[in-house]
Amino acid sequence: MSDSNSSFISNQVSNPPPGQVSGSTDASQRQQSYNNANRDEAILSIRSLYKSYYDASILQDINLDINSGDFLVLVGPSGCGKSTLLSCIGGLTDVTSGEIYCKGKDISQLDPAKRDIAMVFQSYALFPNMTVAQNIGFGLEVRKVPAAKRTKKIQQVAEILHLEPLLDRTPAQLSGGQRQRVAMGRALVRDPTLFLFDEPLSNLDAKLRLTMRTEIKHLHQRLGGTMVYVTHDQVEAMTLASKIVVLNQGVIQQFGTPDEVYKRPANTFVAEFMGSPAMNLMQAKVLVEAGDLKIQIQREDEPPIIFSEPAATDALRAFANRSVIVGLRPESISDLPARDPQRSHSVDCRIDYLEGIGSDVYATLKIAGGDVVSRLHGDSSVRAGDRQQLHFDLSNISYFDPSSQLRI
Amino acid sequence: MHSTIKRPRYLSYLLYSSLILLAFFVLAPVAWLLLMSLSSPTDLTKVPLQWIPSQWDFSRYAQLLDGHNGSGERFLAAMLNSLIIATSATVIALFAGVLAAYAFSRRNASMLLMFAFLATIMMPPVTYILPLYSAFSDLGILNTKVALIICYCAMLIPFAIWLMKTNIDVLPEEIEQAAMIEGAGTLYTLRKVVLPIILPAIGATAMLSFLTAWDEFFYALIFSSDLSAKTIPVAIADFSAGRVTDFGVIASVGVLASLPPVIVALFFQRFIVSGLVGGSVKG
Numbered sequence: 001m002s003d004s005n006s007s008f009i010s011n012q013v014s015n016p017p018p019g020q021v022s023g024s025t026d027a028s029q030r031q032q033s034y035n036n037a038n039r040d041e042a043i044l045s046i047r048s049l050y051k052s053y054y055d056a057s058i059l060q061d062i063n064l065d066i067n068s069g070d071f072l073v074l075v076g077p078s079g080c081g082k083s084t085l086l087s088c089i090g091g092l093t094d095v096t097s098g099e100i101y102c103k104g105k106d107i108s109q110l111d112p113a114k115r116d117i118a119m120v121f122q123s124y125a126l127f128p129n130m131t132v133a134q135n136i137g138f139g140l141e142v143r144k145v146p147a148a149k150r151t152k153k154i155q156q157v158a159e160i161l162h163l164e165p166l167l168d169r170t171p172a173q174l175s176g177g178q179r180q181r182v183a184m185g186r187a188l189v190r191d192p193t194l195f196l197f198d199e200p201l202s203n204l205d206a207k208l209r210l211t212m213r214t215e216i217k218h219l220h221q222r223l224g225g226t227m228v229y230v231t232h233d234q235v236e237a238m239t240l241a242s243k244i245v246v247l248n249q250g251v252i253q254q255f256g257t258p259d260e261v262y263k264r265p266a267n268t269f270v271a272e273f274m275g276s277p278a279m280n281l282m283q284a285k286v287l288v289e290a291g292d293l294k295i296q297i298q299r300e301d302e303p304p305i306i307f308s309e310p311a312a313t314d315a316l317r318a319f320a321n322r323s324v325i326v327g328l329r330p331e332s333i334s335d336l337p338a339r340d341p342q343r344s345h346s347v348d349c350r351i352d353y354l355e356g357i358g359s360d361v362y363a364t365l366k367i368a369g370g371d372v373v374s375r376l377h378g379d380s381s382v383r384a385g386d387r388q389q390l391h392f393d394l395s396n397i398s399y400f401d402p403s404s405q406l407r408i
Numbered sequence: 409m410h411s412t413i414k415r416p417r418y419l420s421y422l423l424y425s426s427l428i429l430l431a432f433f434v435l436a437p438v439a440w441l442l443l444m445s446l447s448s449p450t451d452l453t454k455v456p457l458q459w460i461p462s463q464w465d466f467s468r469y470a471q472l473l474d475g476h477n478g479s480g481e482r483f484l485a486a487m488l489n490s491l492i493i494a495t496s497a498t499v500i501a502l503f504a505g506v507l508a509a510y511a512f513s514r515r516n517a518s519m520l521l522m523f524a525f526l527a528t529i530m531m532p533p534v535t536y537i538l539p540l541y542s543a544f545s546d547l548g549i550l551n552t553k554v555a556l557i558i559c560y561c562a563m564l565i566p567f568a569i570w571l572m573k574t575n576i577d578v579l580p581e582e583i584e585q586a587a588m589i590e591g592a593g594t595l596y597t598l599r600k601v602v603l604p605i606i607l608p609a610i611g612a613t614a615m616l617s618f619l620t621a622w623d624e625f626f627y628a629l630i631f632s633s634d635l636s637a638k639t640i641p642v643a644i645a646d647f648s649a650g651r652v653t654d655f656g657v658i659a660s661v662g663v664l665a666s667l668p669p670v671i672v673a674l675f676f677q678r679f680i681v682s683g684l685v686g687g688s689v690k691g
Contacts, residue, residue, distance in 0.1 A: 092585050113591045125582035129604035138600075139590035186590065 042101070043068045043226045044089070044194060049098030049108075051084055051250075058084050059250045062098070066228075066243060071220055074230045075237040076247035077273065082230045083198055085247070089228060090119050090196050102193055113142075118187035119196040122203065124179045126171040126186075133158075133167040136185040143190075157185045160219070177208045184216075188223070197229040201236065213239060234274050238262065246270045263396050268405040271327045271398060277362060279398070280333070280372045284326040286319045293317060295326060297368050305367070307345040307394060315408045316399055324408065327398035330362060333374035335382070338393035345392040349374075353384045363388070438666075444659035445469070452655055468660040479647070483661060485635040486643030491668060493553050493639060494621035497560035501617050502610060504561075505568025510598060512569065513576040514584065522573070525566035533563075533626050544631060551633045559631065560621040567620075568613050575609035576602065611676040618672050640665045 042065040049062040059081045066072045074082040087093040089100055091112030100108040107115050118139070126135050133154050134141075140150045158164045161181045171179055180200060187195055200216075201209045217240055220227060231237055237244050237258070244261045246253040246269075253273075254266035265271035271279040287294040293312040297305040309316065316324070338344035352371075355362045361376040374390055382388050399408040444452060445468060447461035474480040511517040540559065541550070549555045579602070587597040603610070625641040632638045638646075644661050647654075 090589055112588045117589060119589045121582045121586060123580060123582050125586040127583060127601055142591040142596060
C-alpha cells in the first residue's frame with residue numbers, strides 16, 4: 001500500500017464501533033453465541049468487559065468463550081491491551097465493568113489466589129531466595145500439600161520439563177531458557193483450571209524461542225489444559241493457537257481459529273497484522289459486465305489488472321461500480337500457477353526489487369500506487385527491473401469495504 | 409577483585425594519601441580514647457602531655473565491670489537499660505516499618521500519610537519535650553524504659569518506613585503477583601517472598617536504627633532520673649559531672665559503650681550484600 005492508503009486505513013480502523021468489528025454477518029452470530037448456555041459450558045467466558053485507567057480506555061466490550069483444552073492466543077501490537085486482558089483474567093488488575101466466568105462462576109471480583117489459575121510471567125518472576133524445587137513447589141506448599149506428595153509432584157514436573165539436575169539450584173544459577181522452564185513448572189505442578197502465559201518467550205533468543213514454542217505446543221497436546229497466551233508475535237499466535245483473538249486499541253478485531261483469522265480476516269487491520277509479510281491491500285473497482293462481476297485494479301503506466309469474480313457474494317455485488325479494497329497474501333501472487341486453475345489469473349508485472357530468504361524470494365512490485373509483495377520460488381532467477389508473469393491465486397481473495405475497513 | 413585498569417602514578421599517590429588522611433581522622437579519636445582509658449591519671453594531667461602511657465592501667469575496666477562498687481553498678485545498669493531500650497525500639501520499628509512500607513509501596517496507602525510521618529522527624533526533638541513530659545507524667549511512666557522505647561519508636565518508625573519503602577519499590581512486582589497467583593495471601597507472601605529478598609535492607613535499617621537509639625541523649629536525659637531507666641549516654645555524662653573528673657574513667661566507659669554497636673554492625677554486615685535479587689527476573 002502507498003503511504004496515503006495505509007494511513008487512511010489505520011485511521012479508519014483505529015476506532016471501529018464496538019460490536020461491528022467482526023463484520024456485519026459475524027456480529028449477529030456473535031450476539032447469538034454469547035448466551036448463558038455457552039457461559040456455563042465454557043471454561044472461560046468473558047462478558048462485556050471494560051477496563052479504563054482514568055480517561056484512557058484500555059479494553060472495550062470484550063466478549064469471548066473458550067472451551068476446555070483450548071489454546072487461546074491474544075495477539076496485537078504493543079499497547080493493544082492484551083496483557084491487561086490477561087491480567088484481568090488472572091485477577092492482578094481490577095476490571096472496570098463486565099464479568100469473567102470460569103467454569104460458569106463469576107470470578108471477576110475474586111482474589112487471584114482463589115481463582116485456580118496459574119500464570120507464567122514474561123519476566124519469569126521466580127522467587128530468587130528459593131531453589132528450583134522450592135519455586136516449583138511453592139503453590140503446593142501454600143496449599144499445605146504434605147511434603148512427600150509435594151516432592152513426588154515436583155519430580156514429575158521436573159521430569160516433563162527436563163529440570164531434574166537443576167532442582168537444587170537457585171534461579172540466579174540458571175540460563176534464560178532454564179528459568180523459563182522453571183516458571184512453566186511452577187504453573188504445571190498445580191494442575192489449575194486455566195494457564196495464563198504473558199509473552200513467555202519474548203526474553204529468549206530466536207533459536208531458543210523456537211524450541212520453547214515447540215515444547216509448549218507439545219506440552220499442551222500431552223497434558224491438555226486450557227491456556228490463554230499473550231504474544232505480539234503473530235507467528236507464535238498462528239502456530240500455538242486453537243483460537244486467536246486479535247486486539248487493537250482495546251477492541252477485539254477478530255476472534256476465530258488461526259485459519260479463519262489468516263484466510264478470512266475480519267478487517268484490514270487483521271489482514272495487515274497477521275502474516276509476514278503482511279497481506280497486500282489494493283484499491284480496486286467492482287465492475288458488472290453482462291451480469292458477471294469483474295474486479296479492476298489500476299496500475300500506473302500499465303494496463304489495469306481485470307479478473308472476473310465468479311464466487312461473488314451478494315454483499316460484494318452491492319459494491320457494483322464502487323471501490324473496494326482487495327486483499328491478497330504474498331503467497332497468492334506467485335511465479336508458480338495456482339492450485340485451482342479456475343481461480344488463477346496471470347498478469348505480466350515489472351519487479352521493483354527482491355528479497356531472498358533462501359526458501360523463497362519476496363518480490364516487490366507497484367500496483368495501484370502501492371507496494372505489493374509477491375512470493376516467488378526460491379530458485380527464481382528473476383532480477384530487479386525484470387518483467388515476470390505472475391499468477392494471482394484468487395481462491396483466498398479478501399474484499400474490504402473502503403469506508404468501514406470491514407470484510408465484505 | 410583486583411582492578412586491571414592502569415592509572416597514572418600520581419593519581420595512585422593522591423588516592424592513597426587521601427585514604428590515610430581519612431583513616432587518621434576517623435581512627436585518631438578512637439585511638440586517643442583507648443589510650444586515655446589505659447593511662448594513669450598522672451600521665452593524663454602531665455604538662456606537656458604524656459601521649460604514650462608510662463604504664464598500662466587496666467584498673468578502670470575492672471572497676472566498671474564489677475557490679476559491687478558504685479561506678480560499676482551505675483555503668484552496668486545503664487548498659488543493660490540501653491541494650492533493652494535500643495533493641496526493643498529497633499525490633500518494634502522494623503516490624504511496623506516493614507508492614508507500613510509494604511502498604512505504602514504496594515497497597516496504595518496515601519503518600520500524604522507517609523510525608524506526615526517523615527515530617528515528625530524533621531522537627532527538633534525539643535519541641536516534643538513538654539507535651540511528651542506531661543503525657544508520660546499523666547501515664548505514670550516517667551523514668552521508665554517504656555517511655556524511652558515509645559520515644560525512640562516514634563523517631564525510628566518513620567525512618568524505617570522510608571528506608572524499607574525505597575527498597576520494596578525497586579522489587580519487581582511480578583514476583584509478588586506470582587506468589588499471589590500461586591495462592592499465597594499477603595502475609596504469606598511477605599514472610600516467604602518479600603522479607604528474604606529485602607533482608608539486606610532490613611539488616612541495614614536495623615543497624616542504623618539501633619545506633620540511633622543507642623546514641624540518643626536528649627530524651628534519655630529528660631525522661632530518666634535513676635538507674636531504672638538511665639541509658640549509657642546519660643551515664644557517661646554523669647561520670648563527667650562529678651567534682652573531680654577522671655578522664656580515664658570517662659574514656660573507659662566510652663570504649664565499653666561503643667562495643668555493642670560495633671558488634672551489631674559486624675553481625676549485620678553479613679546481610680548487607682547486594683545482588684540477592686539476581687536471577688528472579690530477566691535483568
